[in-house]
Amino acid sequence: MNSTLKRVSVACLAMFALLMINVNFLQAVRAEELSADARNIRNFYERYSIERGRITAGGKVIAQSVETDSKQFRFIRQYPDARLYAHVTGFFSPESASAIEASENKLLDGSSADLLLRRSIDLFTGEPTKGANVEVTINPKAQKAAYDALRQSGKRGAVIAIEPKTGAILAMVSLPTYDPTELSGTDKGKVFSRYDELAKAKDQPLLNRTIGQTYPPGSTFKVVTMAAYLEDDSDRGPDTTVDAPQNLPLPGTNISLPNYGGAACGSGSVTLTYALERSCNTPFGKMGMELGYDKMNEQTEKFGMGTQIGVPMSVAQSDFGKEEDKAALAMASIGQRSNRMTPLQMAMIAAGIANNGTVMKPYLVNKITDSKGDTIDEADPDELTDAVSEETAGKLRQMMVSVVQNGTANLAQVPGVQVAGKTGTAETADGQPPHAWFISFAPADDPKIALAVIVESGAANVGAEATGGHTAAPIAKAVLEAVLTK
Incomplete structure (x- = not known):
């Protein structure tokens, strides 16, 4: 060459x-x-050429692809009960997606490696590619009850419910909501314009408040302080007596921590049960200071705080706050100061107590099946942490039942069902009326559901610590009844 x-x-x-x-x-x-x-453009058209799988809840279709007459866009996404399930399904827009539509996208559009066998069979038989179906853990009755009850309050807020023994999410409601259909069309101009409107809206309808927003938990956090106090000394119990002054001097300051409205808590010395029933601030502030920051923070971590969680959507990080002085610790111990929790985290706390001290990892996807109905994957409940001993969980359960029967949460009572709970009113930094909280589980002796409710600025025009009991507890009752009664 x-x-x-x-x-x-x-x-x-x-x-x-x-x-x-x-x-x-x-x-x-x-x-x-x-x-x-x-x-x-080719990729844009291909996005709509495949029949995405269905998203279902309790046998009910909550998202599906329907065939069109268009030559360019063969399938479009449809959402029955769109607003009810918006923060569960999410949307499937021309260039993006959210919630389950995003987290399970490769399964829904059929491109996942888990569907290789199904795709091979379809190629051999000449059948078109179809996406897998995603079954979520949502209980439609619980979801509808939570949505209706929260909407009736006329406020922004969130409700999330968990099955304590498994971690399955039974309800996930955030208000205000939106219609994912408006963001799942093929006209980019209309979709993007509508998305911008929703994204800029002051009331943030696109925000999933159950997992994407943290709040001061207020007095609902007192169950965590109580848990740390009981764990610190196993001889302590519901009848243990603690100091409950009308005002608690805060070290290093010239101010005192009062009970709500400056009221007295008993005669100055009360049982732990009474302190939780009446949600007295001073004994819990004193408990937190006596325990110290390390023990309090350790207890929060045992309930799952500080652990990055995906359900599968990522969850905002709850945080007890950094170590400061004793005065700050007293405030954090009653759910204020830098203490910030998602509603999911507060539901996990209730669920952990309900489940004899064990917090299960929360999850939203129950099962994945291919287009022929064959199971590809199925949820396998997993323990997240051991928050408290079984003995401590029993003591907390007893006291939380008393809160509903004799304390601030009487409006959460369900006939024939023993309900455990804790109310909360959380002051906000922006000068708005306080948030109203309630956490609960039932039946107390064999819990099937644990939940957290927050009504933003829901304590307005009600007054007293029982605002959580007046505003949030009835919402919880509606969800409990939907799941536990026929």
């Missing part, structure tokens, strides 16, 4: 090598970037 042919051969080989490198670079390195490029 002469030198000229050699040079031509080398040049050809170099060009083939460069071509192969470029192809692999585009397909592997830049694939995601190019697929997201709005100018990639």
Whole structure:
């Protein structure tokens, strides 16, 4: 071979090598970037060429693909009861997705490696590719009851319910809500314009308040302080007596921590049960200071705080707050100061007490099936933490039942069912009326459901610590009745 042919051969080989490198670079390195490029029209049409799988809850279809007459867009997404399940299903827009539509996208559109066998069979039989179906853990009766009851309050807020023994999420409601259908169309102009409107809205309808927002937990957090206090000394119990001054001097300051409205808590010395029933601030502030920051923070971590959780959507981080002085610790111990919790975290606390001290990892996806109904994957409940001993959980259960029967949460009572709970009123930093909280589980002797309710600025025009009991507890009652009674 002469030198000229050699040079031509080398040049050809170099060009083939460069071509192969470029192809692999585009397909592997830049694939995601190019697929997201709005100018990639072919990819845009292909997004609607596959029949995405259904999302179901309790046998009810809450998201599905329906065939159209359009030659460009073969399938579009449809959401029965769209507003009711919006923060569960999410939306499937021309260039993005949210909630389950996003977290389970590769299963829903059929591209997951878990569906390789199904795709191979379909290729052999000539059937079109279909996505997998996602069954969520939501109980439709609980979801509807939570949505209706919270909507009747006329306020922003959230309700989340968990099955204590498994961690399955039974209800996930955030208000205000939105219609995912408006964000799942094929007209980019209309979809993007509507998304901008919702994203800029002051009341944040796109925000899933159950997992995406933290709040001061107020007096609902007192069950955590009580848990730490009982764990610190196993001889303590519901009848243990503690100091309950009308005002608790805060070290290093010239102010005192009062009970709500400056009221007295008993005669100055009360049982732990009475302190929780009446939600007295001073004994809990004193407990927190006596225990110290490390023991209080450790107890919060045992309930799951500080652990990154996905349900599968990511959950905002709850936080007891950094270590400061004794005065700050007293305030954090009654659910104020830097103490910030998601409604999911507070539901997990209730569920952990209900489940004899064990907190289960919360989850929203129950089962994945292929287009023929064959199971691909199924939920396997998993323990997250051991929050308290079984003995301590029993003591807390007894006291929380008394809160509902004799204390601030009497409006949460369900005929024929023993309900455990704790009310809360949380001051806000923006000068708005306090938030109203309630956490609960029932039946107390064999819990089937644990939940947390928050009504933003829901304590207005009611007064007293019982505002959580007046505003949030009735919402919880509606959910409990939907799950536990026929």
